[in-house]
Amino acid sequence: MQKTSIIRSDDLRNENRRRVLDTLRNEGPCTPSRLGSLTGLSAASISTLSSQMIDQGILGSERYQIDREKPLRGRPRSLLSLSPEAGHVLTLTLTIDLIRVQLVDYSGTVCDSHQEIVDTRRLNVEQLLATICQCIDIVRRQHPDSPLLHIGVGFQGQTEHASGKLLWSPIIRERNVPLGDTLQRRYAVSVSVHNDCRLISQALSRRQVDVLGNNFATVLFGHGVGLGLYLNGQPFAGTRSSAMEIGHLRFQSEGALCRCGRRGCIEAYAADYGIERLAGNMPVDTPPAGRVAESTMQTLRTAAESGDKAAMQAFETAGIAIGEGLTNVFTLLDPIPVALVGCSERSFALMRAGICSALDAHLVNGPAAESLLHCFEHDDPLLMQGLADNSLSAADRLLATKNPVSNAI
């Protein structure tokens, strides 16, 4: 009936183990007493749980290093931390021209990586999967004895979360690529497949709580426009797929031609190809460019900054399109802070007027639009952090259930 089925006392222990791991993951190494107050568990329980997990090799314990001048009296505290030796997780990122694999130990340190430059769109499914497995094997071969706890995949496109299928992605022509299943079978380990925007949201939710809070939206600028939502401190996605396709909300009926074949989508105005098309005074039904080079965007930005009317208007229109999209989200979910990711201060300066005018028209009695917007220029580090976070959380859940007592029965 319910997803969380904590019925038996054993489940309780697993849940509390998970809670301890989760807290250490979020807060870093903790003393047992601090861990107790953070989790709400008694010192006695923490002691039992932690000593068991130390025996299992999941946690490590060391003496608390005092770097203060005046050392404290009393028994010195110990420091519990996630043990790097508990195992590894493997992260895989797919972009249009790059396959990248990282091996991250259980404490969160990246300890190996490998990447190959490939034009993924030239590959068929078999070739793509084979190349991916090759990359994984190369990295995996370096650490053959450490158990592999999870594989996490991040990429741009639409995923089906239950199966880990790539429903659609710009990186490969074919649809419904069974990536999750394939990896799961081949490496006999749980696999999660998420789109880039969700993973970036996850990274922000950990690292920018004070700015963004528990409810926020992430807009990712790139070759398309992506949306990720965090609600009540949890990632939120479609019922079946990753969904959240803000880029394909309607902005102008009978408007510009979008990559998806429809007309008037937000993306057709706010993605790089849309801006290029408008700035170049091309007709709005010009087929979308396959890929726009970063240098082209630089040129357009410089043009707009130095007063080129068409370029300026292209960026403002992009802003209005984004603003209208966010207005729709706000209408359904209430106004929430928005992280604009992959958006430099320069780009933001060009789009700000557009975004704010669209939003402020909606937020008549609400907060000023600008107070809700936060720019984060570099998306790639956030993606990598989010992917590692996500995979390590999966590892936490796995190890939490490996309760030796109840398994022994």
Add this chain to the structure above:
Amino acid sequence: MQKTSIIRSDDLRNENRRRVLDTLRNEGPCTPSRLGSLTGLSAASISTLSSQMIDQGILGSERYQIDREKPLRGRPRSLLSLSPEAGHVLTLTLTIDLIRVQLVDYSGTVCDSHQEIVDTRRLNVEQLLATICQCIDIVRRQHPDSPLLHIGVGFQGQTEHASGKLLWSPIIRERNVPLGDTLQRRYAVSVSVHNDCRLISQALSRRQVDVLGNNFATVLFGHGVGLGLYLNGQPFAGTRSSAMEIGHLRFQSEGALCRCGRRGCIEAYAADYGIERLAGNMPVDTPPAGRVAESTMQTLRTAAESGDKAAMQAFETAGIAIGEGLTNVFTLLDPIPVALVGCSERSFALMRAGICSALDAHLVNGPAAESLLHCFEHDDPLLMQGLADNSLSAADRLLATKNPVSNAI
């Protein structure tokens, strides 16, 4: 940190008590063995839990009545059921001209009610609150000895769920009416305030699972257009308020004047006043009519059915507006079934083409739009059921935590 904080063994008991009550609420009276298989608890636990709750007066137990010709051998089964004597919940519905109060016993039977016809818009906040309390007192006086477990309020408008404030409602001119707080203080009981659309969703989620499933949207037609979402079997709302204002998504930029003061909202085309305006060939910036009589809508429907071009087009445009709104929802959340509530077969016939054309343009590789749509003509019975369900669930949660053992400490 987390909302569900099942840490101690006591919490476990409370959770399992809640689970038993929930199951009885959903499935009706059950034998202990059936209750065990539905909840996943052992027969021994069911026995302990139920006998304790019988002692508390929460459950009743009676002999299973066999109406078969051939009686079964063996010890006869008993039947556990929610006891009507455990207490009452009180439901309050506010509409533009009616205040209605019902008293529902814990088993779900309506045992008393009172209503007063009032033009609520003529009242100020104090007068409205006073009238409401009067109605409640009249009903409450009939059953002075039964404990009042919860008050549930349903109305059209926007609510803030944390405080139970009416942020905005067509039934009263003033904003931020502190209804929830007032009732909570006066009657010393927990109060929940929800908008009509959410409550109707809740009723549908119980009574139409086979048709609508675990994920569906509810569109409520009336003087405005409301939206309710059920995702993963749970009601979904805004982060702060009820939100879900599908009626105020943009349909046409610089379009028809909406009741909210903006232009081009879906509601300005799909609500009764929007349809009347279009069918009557009035300019789209005609200020919205305060209230459209049901007889007027009947006349318009008849006109459209007998071929009146303007009326036909008004209904089709309403359909397109609704369809566009749902397209936006589908773009963010994946396509899901939609319950059209307060929409007769006649109205649906007039809007169907519009709704489906807008949706099918979006669902190119997906299911046919029409297969997702389900009409429910009468909204009022659903609202009352949803409100009772909601309040009784709150009572379940309250009684589940009244575990006499752990409270005795």
Add this chain to the structure above:
DNA sequence: CACTATTTATTCCAGCCGTGAATTAAATGC
């Protein structure tokens, strides 16, 4: 250098929880 004060971690114990096996309860059939 021994001893005390102080702070922190661990261990022990009592009480509660849910389960499974055994037991009791309550009806029918012969």
Add this chain to the structure above:
DNA sequence: GCATTTAATTCACGGCTGGAATAAATAGTG
């Protein structure tokens, strides 16, 4: 009246947690 059948309850057991008591480790003090 007794065996049979089926359902519900009881009881012993291991698990879990929290609080009290105990152990551990260090700084200060004389």
